[in-house]
Amino acid sequence: MRKIGYLGPRGTFSDQAALQYLGEEQAELVPCNTLEDVCRSVIEGICSEGILPIENLIEGSVNPVLDLLLETPQVTIQAEFMLPVAHYLLAPSERSLSEIKTVLSHPQALSQCRQYLANHLPQAILVPVESTALAAKRLVEEGGHGMAAIAPLASANRYGLAILDKNIQDQPHNCTRFVVIGTEPVPMKNDTYKTSLAVSAIDCPGALHSILKEFAWQGINLTRIESRPAKTYLGEYIFYIDLEGHRCQPEVAEVLQKLADESRGISILGSYPASRRLQGQEPEPSMATLQSLRSDIDLIDRQLVQLLGKRLKLVKRVGELEQQQGSVKEPSPPKEQQVQVAAIRQLAVQQGLSPDVVEKSYRLLLDYFVQI
Ligand SMILES: O=C(O)C(=O)Cc1ccccc1
Incomplete structure (x- = not known):
């Protein structure tokens, strides 16, 4: 039987995420006390998969999860999906907001409701706990009169709590991206x-x-990039990058190899099917208006000329430097030119263009730049 680790106890957003991920499929859900424990349960083989929240629409990355994925190369990302996240303000029984002195929740939930808390509960002390459902559970166990928790509706039902307010997140269509990890x-x-x-x-x-x-250079689209401190010294950073493609695709593999050779180091956190949202994101060309398509083509024509202008500047700069250093380069030997032309023809084919037409245009431009 599949075993799936998630941040517990029952009633968290991670619990909901695990249920959404499974759909009709059967598995044992294993509640873990911390996100580190979720990771550990997978590494130690207690669970076959683990569910981790990685990015939120309001708060951005869940930094401890980014750190965790980097620190544990034994696990890899196997899937991603989005979960709508609606926050509820819960208390052991009905009471007015002015009676609330303490609000418990997961740090992500407290941050996602920052504006609401400042406007409606300015007097309350905010207490971060390991998860939203743990905050709800503690209300039941401790029963404090002035205590409230921010948690999902599932927690209200599971722990028999009163709902003081609903949808209190700072953005109505809040959602969190979760990833599934495995070995x-x-x-x-x-x-x-x-x-x-x-x-x-x-x-x-x-x-x-x-x-x-x-x-x-390889025409690979990036869907996310952000930096985190490398934790070595101030000013040194690690860039987290999400790209469209699988690490086994030749063009992706080529870039990854180049980066491995030329950077301080790379860690591949996983190649996995893109969530349906991304797959459906790009509008079908037929849905775009004729006018917007024409203006996109005009823009590309302009960019082509601008790129040629940039190339011209670089060629001139190379010429100046060669003059200064007295090392004027001979024209490339025919072999080198052949390799370059072959690469251009291959790229043309990949892009669905005629390699003959592209080669002809390329040679024409080369002759022009040589004459300058
Ligand atoms: O504490 C939870 O319920 C979690 O699963 C972590 C979390 C908190 C807030 C939004 C998304 C995930």
């Missing part, structure tokens, strides 16, 4: 994938640019 990497099949990785950059000018340009 086995997900093989590449016929699906839309995402890959998450962490890159430790070398501290030098253009470090981030040199990472990003590799993805741009």
